[in-house]
Amino acid sequence: MDFIFKLCLIFVLLKVVPSKSIRNDTDTDSRMELMETSMEKMEQRILNLTNEVTKLSKRKKDEHVMFYVTLSSDITLNQRSIVKFNEIQYEEGANLNSGDGVFVSPVSGVFMFAWTIRTSSGKIIYTELMVDNVVKATQILQPGSSVPKIQTTQFVICRVNEGDHVWIETGKGFTSENFFDEYYSSKSSFMGILIHRF
Known part of the structure; x- marks a missing residue:
């Protein structure tokens, strides 16, 4: 100046x-x-x-809004529980609270969100991407007993308005116990990237 x-x-x-x-x-x-x-x-x-x-x-x-967070340990969650990704690995221009696992968008725009869920044999995890209490996508992971550990990733592109709350939560069906398995550096994670701002 x-x-x-x-x-x-x-x-x-x-x-x-x-x-x-x-x-x-x-x-x-x-x-x-x-x-x-x-x-x-x-x-x-x-x-x-x-x-x-x-x-x-x-x-x-x-214009540079992005975050990447992971889970620090194994957890088991009931139905309709927010997955509190508590390790912030990277954050730029984002507003993600690692205490409650909720991202609050600072801008209106098109975002790409992805979340990776990891579990072990015989366990089921049912998760949903929520944007202001609206389900934008679901992911169901149900490995058989012959699969020791497995993980999958779901990608979603959707519009988010400034001030919208975005999070991952367990669904209301399939299982009452959602077991997230963390094995060494392979962890369940959640990320978001602003693609286009309105």
Whole structure:
């Protein structure tokens, strides 16, 4: 900001001081009035530039909204439970609360969401992507007893409005116990990326 101010000041001084009308004019009051007018114009230009820089920086921040979170340990959840992905691996311009597992969109736009669910043999997991209490997609994972561990990923592209809440929760059917198995670095995860802003 100091750089912009100095640049504008130099520009005004170069434009005002060498002016032929000022050099030829011996009236001090006229020169002072002209300087004051020039300073007011410069202040207005600096204010306009400051507002533009603020808008551009906010727009850049809003255009880069993404997050990637994982589960830190094995959990078993009942039906209609929010999956609280509690390890934030990456976040930029996003507003994801690792305490409750809910993402609040800072902008309106088209997002891509994906969630990976991992479980072990004989277990069932039924999950849904929710956007303000509306189911946008479901994922059901039901490995047989001969499969020791398995994971699947579901991708969804959908419109989200500014302030909408987005989360993964267990569904209301298929099983009353949803077992999320975390094995070394292979974890259940949830991610979202802004594709296009409105």
